[in-house]
Amino acid sequence: MSLIVFAVFIFFSAALGASMGSFLNVVASRTVEERSWWGEERSSCDSCGRKLTATELVPIVSWLVLRRGCRSCGAKIPLRYLGVEAAGAAIGALLAWRWGFSVTLIFAAAIASGLFLNALTDLYGGHVYDLFALGLGGAGMLMRIGGGFPGLTDGLLGALLGFGVIAVIIIASRGGMGWGDASLMAGTGAALGWQLTAWALYTGFMIGGAIALGLLASGRIKRKDAIPLGPFLALGGIVSIVTGPWFFSLFGIAVRWPWY
Ligand SMILES: [Zn+2]
Incomplete structure (x- = not known):
């Protein structure tokens, strides 16, 4: 595997890991709050309930862009979202590096x-x-x-x-x-x-x-x-x-x- 292909492979694994982290975050939160997993198909702002648009749902990137808070109500987006997505990215990249394709x-x-x-x-x-x-x-x-x-x-x-x-x-x-x-x-x-x-x-x-x-x-x-x-x-x-x-x-x- 050439270095460029390897880098792309690691990057995609990190992106998949971040998305997985984002998804598991929703599953864990809803389980703990005893809400149904599949009820609302899309995520919404925890504060005002506004449905988030696609650009607001990109793991890690959206958090960095929306750092100042929700576009409607200004509520801060919890740091743990970023933490979970970053951890997911790190795990995805590490596993891909360790086990290859x-x-x-x-x-x-x-x-x-x-x-x-x-x-x-x-x-x-x-x-x-x-x-x-x-x-x-x-x-x-x-x-x-x-x-x-x-x-x-x-x-x-x-x-x-x-x-x-x-x-x-x-x-x-x-x-x-x-x-x-x-x-x-x-x-x-x-x-x-x-x-x-x-x-x-x-x-x-x-x-x-x-x-x-x-x-x-x-x-x-x-x-x-x-x-x-x-x-x-x-x-x-x-x-x-x-x-x-x-x-x-x-x-x-x-x-x-x-x-x-
Ligand atoms: Zn809001």
């Missing part, structure tokens, strides 16, 4: 989208929805049919490992984490297989711990405050899809994803 890239994008959605509902509503966690696991197992019996077994082992580790923490800490986190990791495990799930748990806890320490040190949170863990577990899952095989190769272990 391949079927695996489609799998990786589907699984990363599921992880992203679960992170958003946990961030917005403090809740991991079993339906979305199950959907993630279901998609993972469907994908694994291509890997035959070993692929499916790896998915089951991953689900058991993910669920088991969180379950042990819940029981030992008596309420530090919720069962939603356990279903999220069961779904993640089915999609990632047991080795990448172990790496996802490790990176998720490390990133979560580092950010919690940072927030504590800066006084943004108190020791007793609860921090949702789901977004960090989901982030760990995405980091694992990108870096897992490389990490295991450092120890001479060949991990092939999505299956052997």
Whole structure:
């Protein structure tokens, strides 16, 4: 692949990722607010309800253009819209860079989208929805049919490992984490297989711990405050899809994803 073709490929993947982020943002917001997903087919201003035009719905670009606010009522557009779209773009570009133009890239994008959605509902509503966690696991197992019996077994082992580790923490800490986190990791495990799930748990806890320490040190949170863990577990899952095989190769272990 020439450099120009590669650059265009990465750019389009980032644009698709931003659009996916924008879409998942709507799904997560409506789920948390218990509104129907498909009722209003187009997005409208959160403040005045005016339907947005096509040019106001371009991910990232529209936010930068409309920074000063809605054209009708002047309401500020929440920064989280930009954050979610930028995160989507980054994930799209990273996955495309890592997996290239391949079927695996489609799998990786589907699984990363599921992880992203679960992170958003946990961030917005403090809740991991079993339906979305199950959907993630279901998609993972469907994908694994291509890997035959070993692929499916790896998915089951991953689900058991993910669920088991969180379950042990819940029981030992008596309420530090919720069962939603356990279903999220069961779904993640089915999609990632047991080795990448172990790496996802490790990176998720490390990133979560580092950010919690940072927030504590800066006084943004108190020791007793609860921090949702789901977004960090989901982030760990995405980091694992990108870096897992490389990490295991450092120890001479060949991990092939999505299956052997
Ligand atoms: Zn408005």
